[in-house]
């Protein structure tokens with residue numbers, strides 16, 4: 001699918017909706033608290049998956065007001081943040097300056113990222129925690145990610161699990177979680193008209209309409225493979241960086257989990273994929289089957305790239 005006019009119109013509504021949410025988010029305790037310790041929005045496994053960020057060229061797609069972006073920069077990466085909400089980018093620049101962190105922020109739609117970022121190519125593309133649901137077509141997005149990466153580069157997606165998006169709305173204490181929304185894609189965009197945003201603070205009084213697209217985990221994995229990327233590792237976890245439902249309790253690691261007697265279900269995932277050092281022939285008809293060197297060989301190629309990028 002190309003991004004057709006209907007999808008463009010829906011993304012324009014999303015842009016206005018994010019512009020309207022931004023002042024509320026920037027003034028919220030939800031973001032304010034986390035900006036004091038932005039690294040808390042990353043699980044240990046994410047830092048492990050991202051590896052040593054020192055001197056890495058990293059782009060954070062759909063960075064909003066830059067909470068994760070700051071944490072990534074503090075780990076030593078040369079960070080660019082990109083978002084299509086002008087209000088978000090203005091706030092992100094203000095917040096980075098207040099925290100004395102050097103980040104280049106670019107105001108652009110992710111679909112224009114290759115053009116807007118000029119000749120810059122990255123060791124790492126990072127995205128997630130509420131990003132993919134605003135993208136109408138993952139194969140289109142995955143091709144952009146591929147083009148933004150240097151050969152051997154890493155894309156890391158830390159995203160709410162499609163199962164979490166299928167559960168809801170928020171149950172009251174004592175009630176069970178229910179499946180209420182699609183897990184799988186296929187039903188097209190989902191329109192919402194709500195004055196509510198997910199932070200504390202006042203209600204939205206303008207641009208209340210937004211649109212989301214459902215993507216199953218298979219859609220994401222196949223989109224990355226279809227773009228020529230190699231899947232390296234997938235972690236599914238039962239923990240979230242904030243309290244999604246009132247029944248969740250905070251762990252010693254500051255993340256939130258459902259009560260121990262609840263079924264263990266994935267709420268967030270972290271997916272590592274790499275761009276091959278050399279272009280591989282890809283069997284697009286058979287989706288998951290990538291023809292090319294085995295994983296061990298690719299790991300060696302990646303190692304070589306890692307050393308090269310670090311020098």
Ligand SMILES: C[S@@+](CC[C@H](N)C(=O)[O-])C[C@H]1O[C@@H](n2cnc3c(N)ncnc32)[C@H](O)[C@@H]1O
Nearest residue numbers: 018062063064083084085109110128129130134
């Ligand atoms: C929930 S935030 C995700 C960032 C971060 N994880 C957070 O929670 O603050 C979603 C962001 O995606 C941005 N966004 C949505 N669609 C976009 C697009 N097509 N191009 C660029 N940014 C987009 C919105 O402006 C918003 O800032």
